[in-house]
Amino acid sequence: xxxxxxxxxxxxxxxxxxxxxxPICDHCGFIHYLNPKLIVxxxxxxxxxxxxxxxxxxxRRGFWTIPAGFMELNETSEQGAARETWEEATAKIxxxxxxxxxxxxxxxxxxxxxxxxxLNSSIKPGEESLEVGLFSPDEIPWSELAFPTVDWVxxxxxxxxxxxxxxxxxxxxxxxxxxxxxx
Amino acid sequence: xxxxxxxxxxxxxxxxxxxxxxPICDHCGFIHYLNPKLIVxxxxxxxxxxxxxxxxxxxRRGFWTIPAGFMELNETSEQGAARETWEEATAKIxxxxxxxxxxxxxxxxxxxxxxxxxLNSSIKPGEESLEVGLFSPDEIPWSELAFPTVDWVxxxxxxxxxxxxxxxxxxxxxxxxxxxxxx
Numbered sequence: 001x002x003x004x005x006x007x008x009x010x011x012x013x014x015x016x017x018x019x020x021x022x023p024i025c026d027h028c029g030f031i032h033y034l035n036p037k038l039i040v041x042x043x044x045x046x047x048x049x050x051x052x053x054x055x056x057x058x059x060r061r062g063f064w065t066i067p068a069g070f071m072e073l074n075e076t077s078e079q080g081a082a083r084e085t086w087e088e089a090t091a092k093i094x095x096x097x098x099x100x101x102x103x104x105x106x107x108x109x110x111x112x113x114x115x116x117x118x119l120n121s122s123i124k125p126g127e128e129s130l131e132v133g134l135f136s137p138d139e140i141p142w143s144e145l146a147f148p149t150v151d152w153v154x155x156x157x158x159x160x161x162x163x164x165x166x167x168x169x170x171x172x173x174x175x176x177x178x179x180x181x182x183x
Numbered sequence: 184x185x186x187x188x189x190x191x192x193x194x195x196x197x198x199x200x201x202x203x204x205x206p207i208c209d210h211c212g213f214i215h216y217l218n219p220k221l222i223v224x225x226x227x228x229x230x231x232x233x234x235x236x237x238x239x240x241x242x243r244r245g246f247w248t249i250p251a252g253f254m255e256l257n258e259t260s261e262q263g264a265a266r267e268t269w270e271e272a273t274a275k276i277x278x279x280x281x282x283x284x285x286x287x288x289x290x291x292x293x294x295x296x297x298x299x300x301x302l303n304s305s306i307k308p309g310e311e312s313l314e315v316g317l318f319s320p321d322e323i324p325w326s327e328l329a330f331p332t333v334d335w336v337x338x339x340x341x342x343x344x345x346x347x348x349x350x351x352x353x354x355x356x357x358x359x360x361x362x363x364x365x366x
Contacts, residue, residue: 020255033253034256035220035221035253035254035255035256036221036254036255036256037218038218038219038221038293070216070218071218071219071293072203072218072219073217073218073219073291074288074289074291075286075288076286076288077284077286077293078286079286079288098281098284101260101281101284101295103258103259103260103261103262105257105258105259105262106257108256108257110221110254110260110295112284112293
């Protein structure tokens with residue numbers, strides 16, 4: 001097909017039944033769906049201390065964050081939060097419940113941030129962290145936090161760390177187990 | 184650039200600092216990040232009746248669902264749930280709280296489903312619906328629901344429609360207002 005070797009050229013157009021214009025290739029009609037990205041992360045504690053990482057990468061290199069990052073294919077959001085915590089702080093966690101869902105429409109992100117417990121106190125900077133630490137509530141470096149979402153979720157968590165509410169339901173474990181058995 | 188007119192050819196490779204292989208273009212090094220998709224929707228009620236739509240499109244044409252669909256760029260998840268409800272059932276809603284976050288890792292989807300109230304009883308099928316209806320709890324067509332997520336969330340909602348729990352925090356309204364003022 002000669003068509004396929006042309007430079008891609010996209011025009012924003014409406015398709016039938018759609019109310020939002022999509023970039024569509026002028027040559028082959030390929031519809032480029034752009035969707036928001038999911039960020040998953042966790043506020044993890046060990047004996048009332050909170051795990052934070054100092055970022056080794058831009059944006060906001062040198063500032064503190066909870067472990068969080070882009071959710072990957074073929075994982076649950078809870079698994080993603082645990083994976084990011086391992087990658088950034090070499091820490092193993094048990095995810096307990098959903099703390100916050102933050103939409104950032106200007107950058108088309110949704111953050112799903114969980115409350116979690118460290119399984120032990122072993123932590124170590126991963127490739128994306130300069131250092132990692134456990135902070136009691138009065139030691140948190142509020143003026144050196146990387147992002148507003150980190151500030152929001154830490155304050156929300158600290159307002160009621162007892163977790164005295166019914167968490168939003170998540171995917172039934174029986175369903176996830178069945179998927180694993182089928183794969 | 185002659186390079187740009189070659190057929191795209193992607194090889195799955197690791198980049199520095201990454202632990203997951205990504206499709207990377209052999210010609211130009213473009214990294215094709217693939218991420219999970221977000222589905223947003225709502226269980227909307229009018230005087231204890233629940234809004235359902237019979238699907239006019241595949242998959243599961245002819246089966247019943249709550250209004251839900253792919254979240255779009257530059258909206259919040261709550262706005263997305265309201266938009267989908269408008270597109271599929273021509274219904275205006277007030278989103279109240281997050282009911283469920285379902286990860287479906289086999290198809291790399293995350294569903295954010297909200298509890299909501301219809302602002303009035305005016306409903307009408309949109310382009311993607313054959314018909315729409317308001318169902319009291321004992322009228323729900325359980326054997327004709329389109330997806331497991333719809334079954335789960337309806338049962339979860341009906342187990343405690345009173346909403347007696349602290350909902351997960353969402354993006355602060357003051358922050359969203361500031362974004363709108365800046366744009």
